[in-house]
Amino acid sequence: MNNKLQCIVTDGQGIDNLALVEKPEPAALSDNDVLVEVRAVSLNYRDLLVAKGLYGGAYDPAIIACSDMSGTVLETGSKVTNLKPGNKVINSSFHTWLSGKMNSEKIRKFVGGLGVDGVLIEKLVYPASALVKLPEHMSFEEGSTLTIAGLTAWAAVMTHGNVQPGEWLLVHGTGGVSIFGAQIAQLAGAKVILTTSSDQKAKLVKERLGIKHIVDYRNEDWPRQVRDITAGAGVDVVVEIAGGETLARSIKACNYSARIGVIGILDDTYSKFKLFDVITKQISLRGIFMESTEELNTLARFCEKNQLQPWIDKLFPFDKTVEAYKYLESQKHIGKVLIEL
Numbered sequence: 001m002n003n004k005l006q007c008i009v010t011d012g013q014g015i016d017n018l019a020l021v022e023k024p025e026p027a028a029l030s031d032n033d034v035l036v037e038v039r040a041v042s043l044n045y046r047d048l049l050v051a052k053g054l055y056g057g058a059y060d061p062a063i064i065a066c067s068d069m070s071g072t073v074l075e076t077g078s079k080v081t082n083l084k085p086g087n088k089v090i091n092s093s094f095h096t097w098l099s100g101k102m103n104s105e106k107i108r109k110f111v112g113g114l115g116v117d118g119v120l121i122e123k124l125v126y127p128a129s130a131l132v133k134l135p136e137h138m139s140f141e142e143g144s145t146l147t148i149a150g151l152t153a154w155a156a157v158m159t160h161g162n163v164q165p166g167e168w169l170l171v172h173g174t175g176g177v178s179i180f181g182a183q184i185a186q187l188a189g190a191k192v193i194l195t196t197s198s199d200q201k202a203k204l205v206k207e208r209l210g211i212k213h214i215v216d217y218r219n220e221d222w223p224r225q226v227r228d229i230t231a232g233a234g235v236d237v238v239v240e241i242a243g244g245e246t247l248a249r250s251i252k253a254c255n256y257s258a259r260i261g262v263i264g265i266l267d268d269t270y271s272k273f274k275l276f277d278v279i280t281k282q283i284s285l286r287g288i289f290m291e292s293t294e295e296l297n298t299l300a301r302f303c304e305k306n307q308l309q310p311w312i313d314k315l316f317p318f319d320k321t322v323e324a325y326k327y328l329e330s331q332k333h334i335g336k337v338l339i340e341l
């Protein structure tokens with residue numbers, strides 16, 4: 001019997017240092033944990049930061065990489081009541097953020113970074129309370145994309161953005177979070193404007209998602225184009241994944257009472273903008289750092305009800321993890337890049 005598990009570890013010293021190693025099978029399960037056979041792992045921009053030492057520095061010992069997975073429950077601890085062997089699940093990336101607000105204790109249990117082992121391993125012990133049933137219509141690959149990208153978009157568009165039918169929503173780029181943001185907003189009845197730097201991606205997004213309004217964010221005047229599209233009013237909700245100068249421009253593209261979900265830093269970690277615009281237009285800026293397991297479950301059920309199909313760009317086998325990271329880094333993808341186990 002093989003009692004070793006294969007996994008990929010990162011030491012935070014570069015993508016080329018990702019290494020395949022073996023770990024012992026877990027011993028007896030604790031009362032509230034389950035053993036999951038991992039089937040698919042979804043990559044996020046954060047995994048690049050972790051691997052490059054830009055998310056907590058170098059790790060010694062190296063940690064198991066990645067934070068988003070789907071799989072099948074193999075065994076349950078004696079006090080687990082919400083799951084049974086055979087259930088298909090996805091994970092919340094926080095072990096203990098079950099519901100309500102984030103706090104300094106919950107944030108430390110963010111898997112796949114800051115010294116906490118991740119999920120890129122054949123079998124995984126996880127708290128049952130931090131797992132959610134895979135949407136019935138989704139494959140393992142599709143479901144694994146909800147943990148971070150799907151949930152972050154959900155938090156910005158629905159939980160905190162509270163987008164309403166007929167409102168305008170702005171997303172930047174065609175990466176994992178933004179594509180989910182566009183899909184969720186469309187299902188909620190909002191009108192979507194997407195920015196991208198690629199004509200080819202614009203064409204594909206138009207064809208597949210039916211997004212009519214696409215502008216090029218390399219053109220510094222894009223906020224004026226966005227205001228023109230909205231007949232001068234501006235957008236009501238922004239999924240802001242870029243920060244920096246892009247955030248300053250997003251503010252210029254906003255309507256009165258707009259809600260901006262501040263999510264990412266692809267442009268820059270610092271941003272300089274005119275407070276006068278925020279004040280007079282009464283714009284809310286809300287930092288987003290995923291959401292709780294309860295919200296992940298709400299998202300999963302929303303996807304089921306609306307038959308949402310996540311956009312999967314490319315699947316890589318387990319032994320091609322370095323290539324998968326490099327492909328994500330190249331930003332040639334639309335939506336999500338995955339690793340299959």
Ligand SMILES: NC(=O)c1ccc[n+]([C@@H]2O[C@H](COP(=O)([O-])OP(=O)(O)OC[C@H]3O[C@@H](n4cnc5c(N)ncnc54)[C@H](OP(=O)(O)O)[C@@H]3O)[C@@H](O)[C@H]2O)c1
Nearest residue numbers: 045173174175176177196197242264265266267289290331
């Ligand atoms: N706070 C949170 O909870 C949270 C959760 C998830 C992600 N994030 C952050 O959100 C950001 C996006 O993450 P992701 O996983 O969706 O990334 P991703 O899939 O790697 O998305 C990359 C895409 O973003 C677009 N992009 C790159 N630079 C841009 C810029 N300066 N302005 C506008 N768009 C730009 C490009 O789209 P085009 O090729 O179409 O131009 C690029 O292909 C990252 O900073 C990540 O760390 C935060």
